Amino acid sequence: xxxxxxxxxxxxAVSHHEGWAQAWRSPDLKAEYDVVVIGGGGHGLxxxxxxxxxxxxxxxxxxxxxxxxxxxxxxxxxxxxSNYLFPESAAFYDFSLKLFEGMSQELNFNVMLxxxxxxxxxxxxxxxxxxxxxxxxxxxxxxxxxxxxxAEVAKLAPGINVxxxxxxxxxxxxxxxxxxxxxxxxxxxxxxxxxxxxGVDIIQQCxxxxxxxxxxxxxxxxxxxxxxxxxxVAIAVAGHSSVLADMAGFRLPVSxxxxxxxxxxxxxxVFDAAVMSPALGVYISQSDKGELxxxxxxDLYPSYAQRGNxxxxxxxxxxxxxxxxxxxxxxxxxxxxxxxxxxxxxSPIIGHTPxxxxxxxxxxxxxxxxxxxxxxxxxxxxxxxxxxHKLNEAFSLKRFETGAFIDExxxxxxxx
Ligand SMILES: Cc1cc2nc3c(=O)[nH]c(=O)nc-3n(C[C@H](O)[C@H](O)[C@H](O)COP(=O)(O)OP(=O)(O)OC[C@H]3O[C@@H](n4cnc5c(N)ncnc54)[C@H](O)[C@@H]3O)c2cc1C
Numbered sequence: 001x002x003x004x005x006x007x008x009x010x011x012x013a014v015s016h017h018e019g020w021a022q023a024w025r026s027p028d029l030k031a032e033y034d035v036v037v038i039g040g041g042g043h044g045l046x047x048x049x050x051x052x053x054x055x056x057x058x059x060x061x062x063x064x065x066x067x068x069x070x071x072x073x074x075x076x077x078x079x080x081x082s083n084y085l086f087p088e089s090a091a092f093y094d095f096s097l098k099l100f101e102g103m104s105q106e107l108n109f110n111v112m113l114x115x116x117x118x119x120x121x122x123x124x125x126x127x128x129x130x131x132x133x134x135x136x137x138x139x140x141x142x143x144x145x146x147x148x149x150x151a152e153v154a155k156l157a158p159g160i161n162v163x164x165x166x167x168x169x170x171x172x173x174x175x176x177x178x179x180x181x182x183x184x185x186x187x188x189x190x191x192x193x194x195x196x197x198x199g200v201d202i203i204q205q206c207x208x209x210x211x212x213x214x215x216x217x218x219x220x221x222x223x224x225x226x227x228x229x230x231x232x233v234a235i236a237v238a239g240h241s242s243v244l245a246d247m248a249g250f251r252l253p254v255s256x257x258x259x260x261x262x263x264x265x266x267x268x269x270v271f272d273a274a275v276m277s278p279a280l281g282v283y284i285s286q287s288d289k290g291e292l293x294x295x296x297x298x299d300l301y302p303s304y305a306q307r308g309n310x311x312x313x314x315x316x317x318x319x320x321x322x323x324x325x326x327x328x329x330x331x332x333x334x335x336x337x338x339x340x341x342x343x344x345x346x347s348p349i350i351g352h353t354p355x356x357x358x359x360x361x362x363x364x365x366x367x368x369x370x371x372x373x374x375x376x377x378x379x380x381x382x383x384x385x386x387x388x389h390k391l392n393e394a395f396s397l398k399r400f401e402t403g404a405f406i407d408e409x410x411x412x413x414x415x416x
Contacts, residue, residue: 023189024196029203032229033061035383036221037236038208038244040064041073042184042369043361044236045191045202046376047383049107052198054377055384060200062192063223065207069188072238073369075306075338077261077295079274079285080370081118081179083138083145084411088394089347090141095391096374097178103373109190111182112288116272118179119148119156121323123168123279131174134410146175157275159326167322168279181274181285181293187372211248217356218248233358234383236375239304239339241362250354252362253400255342258299259366260308262316262335264327266290275323282319291333294320298342298366308335340365345405350378351388351396359383360397 012019035051037044040062052058062068080100082093104110122128131147138145153173154162162170192202203225211233212220220229235244239256267290274285284294296316299309313335321328343349343363348371350361361379364371378392388396399405 023193024202027201027203029061029206029223029225029228030201033201034059034230035232035234036060036228036230037062037234038221039071039236039238040068040188040192040202040204041071041236041238042069042187042191042372043238043364043375043379044234045188045195046372047234047236047361047379048200048202049191049195049198050377050380051384052195052200055380057384058199060195061228062195062200062202063206063208063221064202064204067204068192068202069185072338072340073188073372074185075261075336076184076369077283077285077293078181078184078287078369079118079179079283080113080182081176082143082370083118083174083176083179084141084143084408085134085137086406086408087141088406089408089411090138090143092374092378092391092395093371094143095377096371099373099377100182100370103182103187103190107190107194109186109193111186111190113180113182114272114288115178115180117156117274118176119153119273119275120174121153121170121275121277121279122172122174123170123277125171127279128171130410135174144176144178146177148173148175156273157271157324159270159324160275161323161325168277175273179274181287183288184369187369191376208244208247211355211358213248213355218358231357232383234361234379235353235358236361236379238341238362238364238368241341241360245353245360248353248355248358252349252360252397253343254349254363255302256304256339257301257342258303258305258307258337259295259340260299260312260316260335260337261293261295262308262313263287263294263333264292265331265333267292267330277319277323280319280322282316282323284320284324292327292330298340299337304339306337306339308337342366345399346408346411347406348375348395349397350375350392351382353397
């Protein structure tokens with residue numbers, strides 16, 4: 001891997017980086033691959049990386065219709081945590097958080113993980129009772145979570161209105177200290193560069209348009225840049241999962257909906273922890289650049305339109321101002337949306353599809369950034385061995401036949 005001296009960094013800065021090597025190649029598409037990964041978001045790139053690194057399968061292409069990280073990976077609000085309710089989810093998401101904790105070293109790329117805590121606010125006696133029960137569930141699963149009182153909430157979230165006159169008075173909070181934020185596109189770029197260095201071909205501007213399937217088994221992939229022969233396909237396209245499933249002739253229990261977020265102008269550091277209020281339906285954190293990153297719930301209707309709207313923005317801003325009245329004069333800078341893949345038990349699908357040789361990673365909905373490493377890791381294992389790893393076997397499509405759902409809707413209220 002190329003390294004740079006301080007002098008060369010200065011030289012490159014003034015020469016518009018002319019001497020810098022590309023972080024990953026732009027190779028030509030080959031006629032055949034051992035595995036074709038569809039989707040150059042975090043999950044697809046991590047899948048390719050772990051296929052090469054953990055399983056020695058490097059004749060892999062990642063096909064991305066646009067640019068890598070241009071989907072939900074580059075649009076999310078970057079919260080990472082593992083405070084889920086069910087043992088299957090706790091094991092999966094905590095493994096993911098542990099991979100995040102070692103990711104900058106593993107990929108030799110700074111993903112700017114900041115574990116300053118994830119604080120969930122409680123606004124009523126009922127909230128407190130339910131969440132105390134949830135804390136017990138988390139502890140039983142070996143996941144850290146602490147109950148904190150109002151004074152501690154006020155210390156962690158400076159400026160928060162803890163007065164009794166608030167429309168939703170604050171009664172305490174749950175803190176996962178290991179939770180926090182990471183740089184989203186850093187995660188995509190880090191996995192891309194590391195996968196490329198192991199021989200994976202990352203092909204951008206290459207949309208999958210169909211599949212060649214014979215006798216129920218995949219034989220190839222049709223793309224906007226030609227046909228590829230392959231016996232193994234891993235789909236990781238989030239909000240477009242149903243579109244790809246339709247091309248392959250099966251249906252998924254997934255609805256695609258828009259999820260919005262927005263950022264303010266940059267401010268000096270205000271708070272470290274990410275703060276979420278399920279009752280108000282909003283959450284806020286501060287990026288390393290100083291912007292306040294804010295979001296809320298889903299637009300509750302199916303859509304493939306990646307754009308924000310005034311109603312949701314108004315709801316999010318009203319909630320944030322309710323919590324932090326002193327932010328009322330901060331200017332808003334940008335608003336956007338991503339298309340997320342919603343499954344009605346709010347848990348992912350990682351595993352086999354009805355087509356032999358075709359596997360899928362989807363259903364992460366509003367909360368799959370934190371799952372990027374574990375999603376890629378378990379998907380790579382499943383593809384390499386043609387059977388799921390212990391961590392993802394409960395997350396198969398079969399649960400929609402057996403009814404063994406993993407209902408995580410209540411894990412954080414607005415489950416990011
Ligand atoms: C506003 C917002 C806030 C969020 N906040 C959080 C958060 O705080 N914490 C958290 O954990 N999660 C959050 N999420 C969810 C998280 O972003 C996603 O679950 C996760 O990024 C999904 O990653 P992915 O790699 O599966 O999908 P994506 O990053 O969406 O990648 C899929 C890729 O597939 C490509 N593709 C689609 N169709 C084709 C085709 N036919 N051929 C080739 N390529 C194709 C797309 O172009 C896209 O780049 C948020 C999401 C949004 C939208």
